[in-house]
Amino acid sequence: MSTADSPAVNAAPGQPPSPEQIKRWRRYLSDEIVEGQIYRDIAARKTGPDREILLGLAEAEKRHENHWRSLLGAHAEHPPRPSLRRVLLRWLARMFGSVFVLALIQRAESDSPYARDKDAPEGMVADEAIHEEVVRGLAARGREQLAGNFRAAVFGANDGLVSNLALVMGIGATSVSNEVVLITGLAGLLAGALSMGAGEFVSVRSQRELLEASAxxxxxxxxxxxxxxxxxxxxxxxxxxxxxxxxxxxxxxxxxxxxxxxxxxxxxxxxxxxxxxVDYSEEHAEIGNAWGAAASSFCFFASGAIIPVLPFLLGATGFTALLWSLGLVSLALLGTGGVVGLLSGASPLKRALRQLLIGLGAAGVTYVLGLIFDVSVA
Structure with missing residues (x-):
């Protein structure tokens, strides 16, 4: 029996639904319409099995939509606007249709309200649980493709943000001039980027050589x-x-x-x-290319490390420049943490806050040390 034919639990048999039920069902209807469209939009950019899977999910959402329409009757006309979250997902699906959108949809499917609603049939609750696993599988393929160079890029940028912010905050807390802080920040950028690039090159090349030696x-x-x-x-x-x-x-x-x-x-x-x-090239692809990983690490570390230095490059001085550095890096850390959380299927907000706390903690420690070991430059 499809979910559209499953009985709902109403207030009492033969009685019309309450205004609260109508409001809730109309919201469900609106969200189901959008979710089906999201899957169709992503499917339009896919081919082969992935396209068929996404269209199958869209068909399932259509069944859910019909279920709420049958319960609402005349109240199903002109459903309200969908939630802001689903509107954003639909826009992202139409613009990108990438692993990021699938990861977001995975989060949305895992947070279905049907499990807590007696008016939702058990079959529909089960459908949503299965949908999460299907989307998890689709998103996992994209995550695997990003596992090599993307890993180096994300963590390179994060390391650049945290390490150079800590360096700038520590030096800025002393009595040195703004020129010294700027030069120190640029030196930290270059040294860190070179170190990251070289380290990533050696790491990836070593991993590939170990695989080749075992083949x-x-x-x-x-x-x-x-x-x-x-x-x-x-x-x-x-x-x-x-x-x-x-x-x-x-x-x-x-x-x-x-x-x-x-x-x-x-x-x-x-x-x-x-x-x-045994296809060893697939294992090599997951690890990434040594030169590509090194270049990604260098560029993204530099792109992260330049942010704490920007206020000094733009003419800001003293404590004001440090506050600007802190604010800009905080925004960037929230972004990188959110991306990591999104791709891992975890809460983007929690991962973003974790990245922020780590970065601010490191900056706070070095700032305090700078105050303690304050020096004057003649």
Whole structure:
């Protein structure tokens, strides 16, 4: 039975719904209309299975819409404006249709009011729970594609914001001139950006080299014809790749030509012990390109680190410049924290506030230290 045919829990059988129920149902109707349109807008930018999945979600929202229309009857005419949150989602879907929108929709689906409303059928409550998992899966694909260089970009910008703000606040709390604060901030920007870029390059390159070192080679094919059949060490190769003894023995016999198979050199044991092609390029793609990650880290660290210095570059001086730095960095930290929370499926507000508190805490500590170790420059 579809949700549109499911019975609702009214005040009493045969009695008209209360004004409060009508108001609530009309709001539900309005939101369902918008949610269906959001899925259709995103689907218009997709192809293949993703498009079909999104259109399937839109069809489910249409069933929910029809359910509320059937309950409302004549009251379904001219539904109210949807919530501001869903209006924003619809605009973002039409403009971008990206992983950011899917992550926001995931949050919206997880916060469905139907679970707390007796007028919503159990089937509809279950639908919304399933919708969250479907959108979570769609958003996860986009998150994986952003896992490499995007990770370096976001954390590079955040590190630049926090470290250079702390440096500027610490130096600014002393009696040095504005020129010294400015030069120190620019030096911190350059040193930090170079350090981040070099560190990211080494990290990503090392990860890729470790993967490549662990990937199977074709040496087994070259050496197979010369192996001692009574001391078949080829089995040990497959045992080391996760196969049990029987599987390893069978695979070794295949390699030696005792069985015919449609296997090829790219086949090996997967990490879970099953057999099949292992695509190491996918693992490399998730890690990212070493040069791309290094460039992202350098540029985004610099873009974050320049913000605390901007007031001094624009002519602000003294405590006023420090307040401007603090305010600009606070806004930027809220932004980067919100983005990280959004992409991780967590609360953007909580992640944004966490980033802000970390940044302000670091700046506060260095400012106090600057006051304690105040020095004068002749």
């Amino acid at each position: 199977p080679t074709q040496v087994t094919l070259d050496a197979a014809s010369h192996l001692d059949l009574d001391q078949n060490e080829l089995e040990l190769v497959y045992r080391a790749r996760g196969m049990d003894q029987a599987e390893a023995h069978h695979r070794a016999q295949e390699r030696l030509g005792y069985f015919t198979c449609d296997c090829n050199p790219s086949y090996s044991a997967r990490p879970d012990g099953s057999q099949g092609p």
